[in-house]
Amino acid sequence: MDWMASLQGLVGGVLIGLSAVWLMATMGRIAGISGILSSLIWARPKGDSAWRLTFLLGLISGPLLVMALGGGLGNVAAGAPGAVIGEPAGGVALMLLAGLLVGVGTGLGSGCTSGHGVCGLARLSPRSLLATLTFLIAAIVTVYMVRHVIGGGA
Amino acid sequence: MKALAGYVAGLLFGLGLAISGMTDPARVLGFLDLAGAWDPTLMFVLGGAVVTTFIGYRLAWARGRPLFEASFQLPTRRDLDARLLGGAALFGIGWGLSGYCPGPAVASIAGLSLPLVAMLGAMVAGWYLARRMG
Numbered sequence: 001m002d003w004m005a006s007l008q009g010l011v012g013g014v015l016i017g018l019s020a021v022w023l024m025a026t027m028g029r030i031a032g033i034s035g036i037l038s039s040l041i042w043a044r045p046k047g048d049s050a051w052r053l054t055f056l057l058g059l060i061s062g063p064l065l066v067m068a069l070g071g072g073l074g075n076v077a078a079g080a081p082g083a084v085i086g087e088p089a090g091g092v093a094l095m096l097l098a099g100l101l102v103g104v105g106t107g108l109g110s111g112c113t114s115g116h117g118v119c120g121l122a123r124l125s126p127r128s129l130l131a132t133l134t135f136l137i138a139a140i141v142t143v144y145m146v147r148h149v150i151g152g153g154a
Numbered sequence: 155m156k157a158l159a160g161y162v163a164g165l166l167f168g169l170g171l172a173i174s175g176m177t178d179p180a181r182v183l184g185f186l187d188l189a190g191a192w193d194p195t196l197m198f199v200l201g202g203a204v205v206t207t208f209i210g211y212r213l214a215w216a217r218g219r220p221l222f223e224a225s226f227q228l229p230t231r232r233d234l235d236a237r238l239l240g241g242a243a244l245f246g247i248g249w250g251l252s253g254y255c256p257g258p259a260v261a262s263i264a265g266l267s268l269p270l271v272a273m274l275g276a277m278v279a280g281w282y283l284a285r286r287m288g
Contacts, residue, residue: 005181005193005195006194007198008173008174009174009198009202010199011174011202012169012170012171012172012173012174012202013198013200013201013202013206014170014202015167015174016170016174016202017202017203017204017205017206018166018170018206018210019165019166019167020206020210021210021214022163023160023163024210024211024214025213025214026156026163026221026222026223027156027159027222029220030227030228030229031167033167033255033256034281037278038278038281041278042282043285050156050157051157051159052160053160054157054158054160055160055161057161058160058161058163058164058166058167058168059165059261060261061164061165061168062165062166062168062169062171063168063171063172063264064168064264065165065169066169067264073172073173074175074177075172075173075175075178075181075195076175076177076178076180076181077178077180077184077193078180079178084264085177085178085262085264086175086178086179086180086181086262086265087180087267088265088267088270089180089183089253090251090269092269092272094251094252094269095269095273096272096275096276097248097251098248098249098251098276099248099252099254099259099274099275099277099280100279100280100283101244101245101247101248101280102245102248102254102255102259102280103276103279103280103282103283104241104280104281104283104284105244105245105246105247105248105280106245106255106256106280106284107281107284107285107287108238108240108244108284109239109240109242110229110231110241112245112257113249113257114167114255114256117200117204118200118203118207120229121204122211123211123228125229126232126234127229127231127233127234127238130238131238131239131241131242134239134246135245135246136186136246137246138242138244138246138247138249138250139247139250140186140187141250142186142246142247142249142250142251143183144187146250147189147190148189
C-alpha cells in the first residue's frame with residue numbers, strides 16, 4: 001500500500017472538513033458543491049449569490065495554487081511528477097453521459113459526495129446516510145460492469 | 155465579508171481536493187474498483203473530512219449563530235423517498251463512469267481538456283433538468 005498517498009488523502013480530507021466547518025461557522029451553510037453551484041447558476045438568489053461565486057473561484061484556485069507551488073503537493077496516481085490534475089477517464093461522449101447523470105442525479109437527490117457524504121454524515125442525517133450508501137453502491141457496480149464485465153477484466 | 159468567507163471556504167475545499175488526489179479520476183475509480191488494484195485513498199479523504207466536520211460542526215453550533223448570518227440553515231427534510239434514492243443512484247452511475255463528482259470536476263477546470271468541459275456542460279444542464287422536474 002502507498003502510505004504517502006493515503007496520508008495525503010487524510011490531510012486533504014481534513015482540509016475539506018475545515019472548509020465545511022468554516023462555511024457553517026461563518027455563513028451557517030452546508031458545504032454541498034452541487035447545491036451551491038446549481039443555485040448560483042440556475043436560481044441566483046438575490047443577496048445570496050456573491051459568496052457562492054467566490055466559493056466557486058476559491059474551489060478552482062485551490063488546485064491552481066498547488067500547481068503554482070510546483071505541484072509537489074499533488075497526489076495524481078500515475079501522472080508525471082508534479083501533476084496535480086489527472087486525465088479524464090474517457091472521451092467527450094462518455095463524459096456527456098456521465099455529466100448528465102451526475103447533474104440530474106445530484107439535483108433530484110439533493111446532494112453529492114460533499115453535501116451528503118461529508119456534511120450529511122457529519123450531521124448524522126439518515127437521508128444523507130441512505131443517499132451516500134446508494135451512490136457508493138451504484139458507482140461500485142458501474143465500475144465493476146465497465147471494467148470487469150464489458151471490459152473483460154482489463 | 156460574506157464573499158471573503160465564501161472564497162476561503164472554496165479555497166480550502168480546492169486545496170483539499172488537490173492535495174488528496176481527488177482531482178485525479180484514476181484515484182477515485184481505483185477506490186470504486188473493488189475487484190481491481192484497490193486504491194484506498196478516497197476512504198482516507200472521506201474519513202478525514204467527516205471526522206473533522208463532525209467535531210467542527212458541534213463547535214460551530216455551540217456558538218449559537220454563524221458569524222455573518224442570523225441563523226444556521228440546515229436541511230429539514232427527513233423523508234426517505236424515491237426521488238432521493240433514484241437521484242443518488244443516477245449520480246452514482248455517472249460518478250462510476252467518469253470518476254468525477256461535482257467538486258473534483260469543477261476544481262479540475264485548470265486541466266483544460268475537452269472531455270472535462272463536456273462533463274461540466276452536461277452536469278449544469280442536468281441540474282437544470284432536475285429543477286424542471288420540480
